[in-house]
Amino acid sequence: xxxxxxxxxxxxxxxxxxxxxxxxxxxxxxxxxxxxxxxxxxxxxxxxxxxxxxxxxxxxxxxxxxxxxxxxxxxxxxxxxxxxxxxxxxxxxxxxxxxxxxxxxxxxxxxxxxxxxxxxxxxxxxxxxxxxxxxxxxxxxxxxxxxxxxxxxxxxxxxxxxxxxxxxxxxxxxxxxxxxxxxxxxxxxxxxxxxxxxxxxxxxxxxxxxxxxxxxxxxxxxxxxxxxxxxxxxxxxxxxxxxxxxxxxxxxxxxxxxxxxxxxxxxxxxxxxxxxxxxxxxxxxxxxxxxxxxxxxxxxxxxxxxxxxxxxxxxxxxxxxxx
Amino acid sequence: xxxxxxxxxxxxxxxxxxxxxxxxxxxxxxxxxxxxxxxxxxxxxxxxxxxxxxxxxxxxxxxxxxxxxxxxxxxxxxxxxxxxxxxxxxxxxxxxxxxxxxxxxxxxxxxxxxxxxxxxxxxxxxxxxxxxxxxxxxxxxxxxxxxxxxxxxxxxxxxxxxxxxxxxxxxxxxxxxxxxxxxxxxxxxxxxxxxxxxxxxxxxxxxxxxxxxxxxxxxxxxxxxxxxxxxxxxxxxxxxxxxxxxxxxxxxxxxxxxxxxxxxxxxxxxxxxxxxxxxxxxxxxxxxxxxxxxxxxxxxxxxxx
Numbered sequence: 001x002x003x004x005x006x007x008x009x010x011x012x013x014x015x016x017x018x019x020x021x022x023x024x025x026x027x028x029x030x031x032x033x034x035x036x037x038x039x040x041x042x043x044x045x046x047x048x049x050x051x052x053x054x055x056x057x058x059x060x061x062x063x064x065x066x067x068x069x070x071x072x073x074x075x076x077x078x079x080x081x082x083x084x085x086x087x088x089x090x091x092x093x094x095x096x097x098x099x100x101x102x103x104x105x106x107x108x109x110x111x112x113x114x115x116x117x118x119x120x121x122x123x124x125x126x127x128x129x130x131x132x133x134x135x136x137x138x139x140x141x142x143x144x145x146x147x148x149x150x151x152x153x154x155x156x157x158x159x160x161x162x163x164x165x166x167x168x169x170x171x172x173x174x175x176x177x178x179x180x181x182x183x184x185x186x187x188x189x190x191x192x193x194x195x196x197x198x199x200x201x202x203x204x205x206x207x208x209x210x211x212x213x214x215x216x217x218x219x220x221x222x223x224x225x226x227x228x229x230x231x232x233x234x235x236x237x238x239x240x241x242x243x244x245x246x247x248x249x250x251x252x253x254x255x256x257x258x259x260x261x262x263x264x265x266x267x268x269x270x271x272x273x274x275x276x277x278x279x280x281x282x283x284x285x286x287x288x289x290x291x292x293x294x295x296x297x298x299x300x301x302x303x304x305x306x307x308x309x310x311x312x313x314x315x316x317x318x319x320x321x322x323x
Numbered sequence: 324x325x326x327x328x329x330x331x332x333x334x335x336x337x338x339x340x341x342x343x344x345x346x347x348x349x350x351x352x353x354x355x356x357x358x359x360x361x362x363x364x365x366x367x368x369x370x371x372x373x374x375x376x377x378x379x380x381x382x383x384x385x386x387x388x389x390x391x392x393x394x395x396x397x398x399x400x401x402x403x404x405x406x407x408x409x410x411x412x413x414x415x416x417x418x419x420x421x422x423x424x425x426x427x428x429x430x431x432x433x434x435x436x437x438x439x440x441x442x443x444x445x446x447x448x449x450x451x452x453x454x455x456x457x458x459x460x461x462x463x464x465x466x467x468x469x470x471x472x473x474x475x476x477x478x479x480x481x482x483x484x485x486x487x488x489x490x491x492x493x494x495x496x497x498x499x500x501x502x503x504x505x506x507x508x509x510x511x512x513x514x515x516x517x518x519x520x521x522x523x524x525x526x527x528x529x530x531x532x533x534x535x536x537x538x539x540x541x542x543x544x545x546x547x548x549x550x551x552x553x554x555x556x557x558x559x560x561x562x563x564x565x566x567x568x569x570x571x572x573x574x575x576x577x578x579x580x581x582x583x584x585x586x587x588x589x590x591x592x593x594x595x596x597x598x599x600x601x602x603x604x605x606x607x608x609x610x611x612x613x614x615x616x617x618x619x620x621x622x623x624x625x626x627x628x
Contacts, residue, residue, distance in 0.1 A: 065370035210555040216542045253597045259590040288377045
């Protein structure tokens with residue numbers, strides 16, 4: 001009886017600490033939420049962080065027993081609704097979203113995922129209120145610099161930052177931050193982060209077509225060499241093949257993001273949680289689902305490759321095939 | 324059970340911590356190798372348990388999502404009073420939806436029978452008054468069955484029931500090949516709006532190869548001087564890829580396959596699509612269509628704002 005009571009209380013304490021640690025990761029990420037803490041509270045938080053960090057490492061090692069995707073993309077949706085839900089200003093939601101992004105990058109790095117693409121800002125989003133757009137541009141300008149200069153992921157793990165999109169639409173100070181982040185990390189050997197900002201897939205495809213036509217016009221390429229591969233090489237995010245596309249906030253659409261890449265048998269996962277609430281357990285659950293489907297996806301892709309090779313030799317593409 | 328779980332987690336943590344160490348010379352002793360081996364076995368067992376748990380969760384989710392009533396009977400069975408009443412109620416329900424897709428697309432699996440599938444989808448679109456339907460099968464199986472599909476649509480009882488006993492006017496399209504069903508060509512030439520439904524049969528060739536063809540065509544235009552490369556932008560490409568009957572790109576895509584992957588559906592046309600995935604939880608294509616339409620009626624579109 002005594003030993004049962006002791007073990008039960010140990011278990012309840014461990015569960016409480018884990019709950020505080022997990023709940024604390026997103027609640028504490030709200031911008032401006034700072035309060036004076038007692039030394040005991042700080043000690044508890046340190047213990048929680050250490051414990052959850054150890055637990056996370058174990059969970060990651062468990063996941064690595066199966067195949068790991070090479071390229072995963074996130075549509076980071078739900079920052080504003082998260083802010084409304086927690087009764088903070090919209091910019092607080094976006095700041096929480098950035099904090100979550102750094103967490104997700106750490107998890108992806110631990111898991112050994114080599115390429116992560118995130119949908120930070122759509123070309124459509126310029127239609128939002130000027131105040132929100134300005135706040136987002138300021139956030140991007142500041143956070144890109146912080147990520148490139150001070151983040152552990154860059155300094156310790158060699159994260160490489162690329163910004164994909166129509167950068168000419170951005171203010172000059174943001175473009176300078178982007179250039180700084182890209183140049184200072186371009187030779188890093190670690191994980192590649194593609195920040196799509198500002199981006200739309202239709203803009204990407206039409207830019208690729210324009211680049212291809214320009215190359216043919218200038219003589220760098222022959223018309224006979226125009227094919228899917230040459231078009232794909234000119235996309236903002238040419239490769240590798242996208243393995244998983246994740247969208248948060250429960251919406252089930254692409255919103256004009258990575259359409260070319262997603263259409264090539266990327267595993268789709270729509271998570272019913274706002275981006276700042278996206279947790280490691282969501283991530284691991286997505287990974288397990290993908291691992292379960294991995295063999296079937298590989299089979300279908302192989303069948304597709306065979307069909308493509310068989311039809312490439314004999315097919316003639318004509319205007320009648322245009323939708 | 325709980326104590327065993329706690330003990331297992333703590334053992335794994337301890338083994339995971341211990342197995343990473345090596346001695347000063349970087350060599351791993353027998354003990355460390357044994358720890359590594361035990362750790363790997365334990366981690367794989369936990370991974371397997373997690374995988375089984377996830378599969379079980381998916382199965383439970385599918386079972387709980389089984390539809391409460393069977394919609395298949397509404398168009399397949401003969402017109403008894405009960406069926407007529409249910410059908411009328413369903414039509415009312417469709418009309419009460421706050422939003423309906425203008426262009427509905429269905430992605431079929433490789434093993435789906437093309438003629439039956441197109442007939443079913445056509446009947447349901449006619450009943451729900453969805454004016455444009457696209458059916459996609461990656462391997463081009465729909466194109467090969469074009470004549471059979473046209474014949475079936477012309478003689479289908481379920482489409483007749485869906486159109487309240489009147490012959491539905493259908494425009495069936497596969498690239499340049501068009502077939503008018505339930506109406507004559509002269510009436511069609513007056514205005515295409517007279518059709519109850521436009522049906523397009525797509526395959527992989529309508530997507531990536533189509534974009535390559537567009538690029539080649541633009542190269543030729545640049546070569547003869549009718550187009551400048553700097554004029555190629557999103558609007559220019561969009562104008563070349565619009566639907567021949569002027570419909571928008573698919574609003575709602577029904578992914579009727581076990582795998583939650585888009586099997587090379589034309590990428591440009593995915594831009595504004597809501598995706599509804601179902602297969603094992605549905606009682607058939609009818610049920611899948613019904614659920615997709617109801618789901619679409621509940622969503623909120625913000626268009627980037």
